[in-house]
Amino acid sequence: MRLRTFLAAALLATSAFVSVAPGGAPMGFPGAYLGEGQWAVGAEYGYERTNLRAFGAVTEEFLAGSSHTWNSAFQIDDLTSHMGFGTLAYGISDTWDIFARVGAANARDTLFVRPADTDALQAQDNFDGSFGFAWGVGTRATFLRSGPWSVGGLVQVTWFYPGESNFAVPNPDPAESWGGEVKLKYWQAQTSLAAGYQADRWRVWAGPFLQFIRGDMDFRSTDAGVGVNSIRWSSKVQEDAHVGGHAGLACEVSDQFNLWVEGQVTGSDSWLVGVGAVFIPGKGSDL
Secondary structure (H helix, E strand, C coil), X not given: CHHHHHHHHHXXXXXXXXXXXXXXXXXXXXXXXXXCCCEEEEEEEEEEEEEEEEEEEEEEEXXXXXXXXXXXXXXXXXXXXXXXXXXXXXXXXXXXXXXEEEEEEEEEEEEEEEECCCCCCCEEEEEEEEEEEEEEEEEEEEEEEECCEEEEEEEEEEEEEEEEEEEEECCCCHHHCEEEEEEXXXXXXXXXXXEEEEECCEEEEEEEEEEEEEEEEEEEEEECCCCEEEEEEEEEEEECCCEEEEEEEEEECCCCEEEEEEEEEECCCCEEEEEEEEECHHHCCCC
């Protein structure tokens, strides 16, 4: 049973690690800024550290014909990720923008995996997850403007499809060494509100946000160890915290070109730092 518990923890750690780190995505200014009929292209980069949870059923089938199934839930701490997106946005009106993004994200670091609701260390290992495809859509709206002040909001959903990843769990005892392939897909939604202040070409904002992460992870073994025919894992992945806060600063370098930087923090010690650039061709030619 001790071996099974370790295998479940290691499998969960690996699959979550190469899953391009479920967590936040860059948001930028939560309000309309394009103007009716205006198009914009841009680029975004985010660096994130996040905590998450996963749970599901593990089935171990033995060569003798018997099998054993058990449920496990674990806490995964300090998962880090780099992510980059290209963006395309359009102004529906002076107070409403829509946008789409496409890009990739990775995950790499040392994982500390613990059984849920305990401080006992269960497994620790180093992983290096490659970049996987990611894309999303969203909308921004301005609800109120009064002089330099404004109040706006943002809703966005991002999907991640990292595909299959090979991994191995070595052990001094060859009978307990095993490996396999993990396939994961998940989506992450964020909604935010913020108050902003405009001073000449500078804009600052801050406010709360909510995030939700839901995904499916499937594992199949290719080397299940001595006496074992296969190991299967089917589990659900979700965030460790829903509520957070964000703040940012933007600079209008010119009428056409904007730069911004932001920070996001949730209640579970998860955080993201993002930067972005936006180019609006229809707003002049002073670059």
